[in-house]
Amino acid sequence: MIRVVLPYHLRNLAGVESEVTVEVDGEVTIAAVLDALEARYPVLKGTIRDHATGRRRPFLRFFACQHDFSQDSMEVLLPAEVVFGAEPFLVVGSLAGG
Amino acid sequence: MAAVRVLVGTRKGAFILTSDAGRRRWKVKGPFFGGWEIYHIKGSPADPDRIYASQSSSWFGQIIQRSSDGGRSWETPGGGPTVSSDGMPQGESNKFVYDTSQTGAPLGTHQWYDGTQHPWEFRRVWHLEPSPGDPDTVYAGVEDAALFRSTDGGRTWHELAGLRGHRSASQWSPGAGGMGLHTILIDPSRPERIFVAISAAGAFRTDDGGETWRPINRGLKSDYIPDPDAEVGHCVHRIAMHPSRPNVLFMQKHWDVMRSDDAGDSWYEVSGNLPSDFGYPIEVHAHDPETVYVIPIKSDSEHYPPKGRLRVYRSRTGGNDWEPLTKGLPQRNCYVNVLRDAMAIDSLDPCGVYFGTTGGQVYASADAGDSWKPIVRDLPAVLSVEVQTLS
Numbered sequence: 001m002i003r004v005v006l007p008y009h010l011r012n013l014a015g016v017e018s019e020v021t022v023e024v025d026g027e028v029t030i031a032a033v034l035d036a037l038e039a040r041y042p043v044l045k046g047t048i049r050d051h052a053t054g055r056r057r058p059f060l061r062f063f064a065c066q067h068d069f070s071q072d073s074m075e076v077l078l079p080a081e082v083v084f085g086a087e088p089f090l091v092v093g094s095l096a097g098g
Numbered sequence: 099m100a101a102v103r104v105l106v107g108t109r110k111g112a113f114i115l116t117s118d119a120g121r122r123r124w125k126v127k128g129p130f131f132g133g134w135e136i137y138h139i140k141g142s143p144a145d146p147d148r149i150y151a152s153q154s155s156s157w158f159g160q161i162i163q164r165s166s167d168g169g170r171s172w173e174t175p176g177g178g179p180t181v182s183s184d185g186m187p188q189g190e191s192n193k194f195v196y197d198t199s200q201t202g203a204p205l206g207t208h209q210w211y212d213g214t215q216h217p218w219e220f221r222r223v224w225h226l227e228p229s230p231g232d233p234d235t236v237y238a239g240v241e242d243a244a245l246f247r248s249t250d251g252g253r254t255w256h257e258l259a260g261l262r263g264h265r266s267a268s269q270w271s272p273g274a275g276g277m278g279l280h281t282i283l284i285d286p287s288r289p290e291r292i293f294v295a296i297s298a299a300g301a302f303r304t305d306d307g308g309e310t311w312r313p314i315n316r317g318l319k320s321d322y323i324p325d326p327d328a329e330v331g332h333c334v335h336r337i338a339m340h341p342s343r344p345n346v347l348f349m350q351k352h353w354d355v356m357r358s359d360d361a362g363d364s365w366y367e368v369s370g371n372l373p374s375d376f377g378y379p380i381e382v383h384a385h386d387p388e389t390v391y392v393i394p395i396k397s398d399s400e401h402y403p404p405k406g407r408l409r410v411y412r413s414r415t416g417g418n419d420w421e422p423l424t425k426g427l428p429q430r431n432c433y434v435n436v437l438r439d440a441m442a443i444d445s446l447d448p449c450g451v452y453f454g455t456t457g458g459q460v461y462a463s464a465d466a467g468d469s470w471k472p473i474v475r476d477l478p479a480v481l482s483v484e485v486q487t488l489s
Contacts (some may be wrong), residue, residue, distance in 0.1 A: 009133060009158055013174075043174045047158040049191045052220065059157040093157045 002033055002078075003088035007060075010091065014041040019088055028083045030062060031074035040052070048091060063090040102444050103168065103486040104452055105149065106460055107136035110478035111180040112151055114169045114217045119475075121450055121464035124473045130172065131163065138225050138439055138482045145233035146486050150252060152238070154225035160222055162238075162252045173241035176253035191252050194220045194240055201263030206419060208242065209271035218242045218262070225439060227282035228291065239279030243270060244298040245308065261294065266313060273333050273352070274398075280438055281337045293347065294370035299348070303362050314362030318351060320361035336438045338380045340387035347392050348417070350380040350438075355392055357417050358471045368417020373404045379441035384449035385464060391443075391451060391467060393436045402433035410451070412467050424469035424483040427461065434459070439482035446487055454480025 005019045014020070023042035036043045047072070050057055061070040065087050067081045082089035100119040106112065111129030111361045130136075135154045142148040147168040153161040164173045175191040196218055198205055208215035221241040229235035234251040244262045246255040270277060281295035291306040293314075300315040318332045333352035339347065347357040348364065353376050357364040369375035374394040390413045396404045403409065409422040434455035444450035448466045455461075458477040459483035463470045 007157070009155065013158075013161065028420060043161075045190065046160065046192045050159070051141070051190075052195045057157065 001085045002028065002036070002082060002087050004033065005088045006044075006091045007029075007091060007093040010044060013043050013047065016041075019084070028078045029075050030072070030078065030089075033078065033082075033089055034074075036072060036095055059094045061092045061094060063092055064088070099296045100446060101488040102450065103141070103146075103459065104442070104447070104473065105139040105141065105169070105482075105484045105486070106454055106477065106480060107139045107439075107482035108454075108458070108480050109135055112136040112139050112153075113386060113474070115460065115473050117445055118243040121140035121444075121446075124462075126474050127169070130169070131161075131460070134161070134411035135222075136481060137222060138357060138484075140228060140482075141486045142228035142233040142236075143227070143230045148228070148251075150226045150228060150236050152226055153324070160192045160220075162223070164191075164252050174470075175251050181288055183411070190254050193237070194223070194244075194255055195257075195283050196220065196244060196262065197257040197259040198330040199358075200257075202261040203263065206268065208267060208277065209269055211272060215268065218244075221276060222278075222462060224278040224280045225282055227284065230284055230286055237282050237284075237292075239282050239294060241276045241278035243277045243279040245282070245292075245294055246281055246307070257293060258304075260304070260309050260372070261302060261311045262304070264311050264313070266299070269330050270296060271331065274351060281334070283337060283339050284342060284348075285339075286341045287344055293337060293339070295334040295349075297335065298331060298352070300330045300332040300333050301337060301362055314358075315365070316363065317358075318356065319354070319367075320352065333357050333360055336380050338382045338390070340382040343387045345482045346387065346416075348380050348382060350377050352376065352398060355380065355417060366390050368458040369415070370413070370418035370420055372411055373401070373409075373421050373422075377436075378438040379436060379453065381441050381443050381451070384443050384445040385447060386414070388470055389414050389466070391441065392420075393437060393441065393453065401435040404465040406430055406432050408432040408434065408455075410453070410463075410467055410470075423463075423467045425468065426463075437481055439484075441479050442483045443480075444485045444487045449484065452483050454483040456480065 024032045104115040111132040113128030117124045137152045139151040149165040196221040207215035223238045225239040238246040245258045247329045283293040285291035295301045302311045304311045306364045338348045345361045347358040355369045357368045358365045377395045378394040407429045410423040413420045434457035440451040451463045456479040459471045460473045
């Protein structure tokens with residue numbers, strides 16, 4: 001069970017209150033987690049990864065276990081703490097404002 | 099009993115304003131999709147309860163929302179937990195991917211602000227135009243400029259790539275707000291004829307339902323274009339048409355108010371005595387196709403009304419002779435703007451005229467512009483205003 005924490009607007013869009021959980025078969029990569037997330041919440045397709053390129057949208061970042069995965073390949077393996085649900089995978093919107 | 103529903107898109111959500119035919123007392127509902135930019139929200143002429151909204155964000159991209167009950171509830175078409183036949187999740191109502199299969203050419207580039215070539219990149223839907231005859235068919239004008247169509251109620255979108263595939267496309271360039279396709283006019287007597295306008299490429303027309311397109315910019319003059327006969331490159335802000343007379347078009351260009359009597363084949367200027375011929379929206383009276391409305395803005399360097407006086411100008415002669423409409427509008431210290439999609443006309447008699455400002459006011463006139471009142475004063479900056487006349 002993978003725990004995923006989404007930013008406010010994506011939680012609203014998906015109709016969820018707090019963090020969500022997804023199941024991933026096979027290797028737990030960023031791409032696999034996002035695939036599972038979009039399979040469960042299709043409305044999120046295109047909101048985290050660009051529809052055309054599949055790349056992370058520019059104003060979003062990925063974190064887990066105090067590590068910034070934003071610049072890593074989508075195929076990078078996530079830490080065991082994420083795989084076993086001890087730590088969440090965080091999708092974070094870049095800050096705007098003063 | 100007739101009623102009116104005004105659909106307002108703002109920088110921070112959508113609002114729905116309703117009144118009876120008297121148009122004196124209004125109910126305000128919203129925000130819907132709070133915190134998101136709603137570039138446009140428009141109802142289907144074929145089914146007024148069907149409404150489409152373009153919801154977007156720099157962070158999360160494009161969402162399409164759809165209501166089938168007049169805005170009481172909303173859904174992202176196809177966004178539910180369904181799985182397609184190939185096992186992949188659906189949820190493609192926000193998938194606007196440029197189509198290269200129809201043109202047979204790579205995606206290509208268009209001109210950037212500095213004159214260099216720039217790859218085509220989808221950013222957002224600027225305008226949604228539901229079909230006059232089918233509530234499940236809707237057109238989307240997007241940035242970077244292209245026209246998409248959905249025939250399944252917004253679940254999936256397909257580009258009418260003949261437009262972007264026009265040989266002039268590499269010369270199209272963005273206006274200050276981006277290279278958006280913002281005007282979509284469907285000829286009600288001949289639905290295969292569609293007019294579109296792009297900032298800053300100009301106006302285009304198809305006569306075959308979107309397969310082929312041609313620029314219709316003859317007669318437009320733009321000081322920043324060295325070639326006086328330039329086929330494209332004109333910053334068209336808005337085009338309006340009366341449904342009873344689809345060959346007559348009125349245009350608010352970046353500068354100049356223009357008119358065409360031959361479906362865009364040629365244009366001539368009708369700015370006449372306007373205090374400024376810069377502006378964004380333009381609309382035609384519901385029952386008199388020679389009565390036209392514009393809202394002059396001082397200049398493209400100062401996006402506010404001349405002398406701080408918010409005035410709608412009305413011509414009853416199809417242009418050239420314009421009268422200021424001031425009753426009920428602020429005539430001092432007003433420095434708001436009115437954007438291109440932020441004016442609309444209802445079809446009651448006398449017709450109602452509505453516009454929204456970047457200051458968050460939505461003004462309404464129930465007497466064809468003679469007098470005005472704010473329906474609501476303190477919304478986020480208004481991006482679009484549409485109105486539905488309900489029977």
